[in-house]
Amino acid sequence: MYDDQATQDERVVEDEETLADPLDELDAQLSRLRSVADELRGSRGKAVLTGNQVELIEDGPTLLRTYERLQEEAKREVRVLDRPPYVTPPSNQQQLELDRLRAGVCYRAIYGTEVFESQDIMGVLPELQSAGEVSRVLAQVPMKMAVGDDDTALIGLTKRAVGDYHLLIRSSGLLDGLIATFEMLWALSIPMPALPFSGDFTSLRPADRDILLLLAGGATDDKISRHLRISPRTTQRRVRALMESLGAQTRFQAGVQAARRRWI
The missing domain is CATH 3.30.870.10 (Endonuclease Chain A)
Structure with a gap:
């Protein structure tokens, strides 16, 4: 029985490997x-x-x-x-x-x-x-x-x-x-975000605009940290705060909604 299960598991792995991207x-x-x-x-x-x-x-x-x-x-x-x-x-x-x-x-x-x-x-x-x-x-x-x-x-x-x-x-x-x-x-x-133009975000720090641009481009926290020369912890905190301010569920949504509001 265990041999049968192992064979099935191997087939599943093989099937997954052959799936086209x-x-x-x-x-x-x-x-x-x-x-x-x-x-x-x-x-x-x-x-x-x-x-x-x-x-x-x-x-x-x-x-x-x-x-x-x-x-x-x-x-x-x-x-x-x-x-x-x-x-x-x-x-x-x-x-x-x-x-x-x-x-x-x-x-x-x-x-x-x-x-x-x-x-x-x-x-x-x-x-x-x-x-x-x-x-x-x-x-x-x-x-x-x-x-x-x-x-x-x-x-x-x-x-x-x-x-x-x-x-x-x-x-x-x-x-x-x-x-x-x-x-x-x-x-x-x-x-598509249905957000009205709201002008500049009063609490938007100079680095936040760069963070949002990098988020829209798909950058990871590590890449943002290295690019802006800030600590990973600071990056995570600012990304989380920006996503909450924008009501975004994903990082890409944050970048898109920031663009729609003309923050970037």
Whole structure:
């Protein structure tokens, strides 16, 4: 009996070791998408997948029309990965989303922390949230993407430029992978803080701003202590006090909410 149990335990360990890291799967997915885009750029109009399931989009006006059509045709849900830069100001797209929300379409959006530096998106986000958009935040959003129902995805494959290339992906295994990627990132993200601008925090010490910046970047207490040349005990005490002041449950939440309040 003990031998059987030991064998089962070994199998469990082996199974755990063979499980793929979700982030490795995400990297592989992005690599595949870039490969498809390169093939499309080289073939110009020839189908890479059967039935023209992938379409290359290279100009801004076509991109905007495609994004609007994706939202207009969605009957149940639009899922979005969002971060700057933008082809057009978010305020130009705000009314369409509000209309679709009123029509009963659910919107779930994951924003990169860069949006806290974008007056454009922060100017429209409160109204979108009030209308029903469910928003979350993630430190690293790997790409820009919109998914209409489970039928169509529009993705951008560059991190900083808006004018390179986008892919429109219809029902396929590739689309299923993108939807799974969104849901994985949704599970990793945190709710967007709905906090009003409150100005400077009167008890915020000069070192606290640096602590919050490091927290938002994922730094450990040891790294903060070394970087700021303060004792580990002082670091732990200040991190705990800052999290309590911000009502944050995690260190990353503290960094995000500090950015939302303009403390950093």
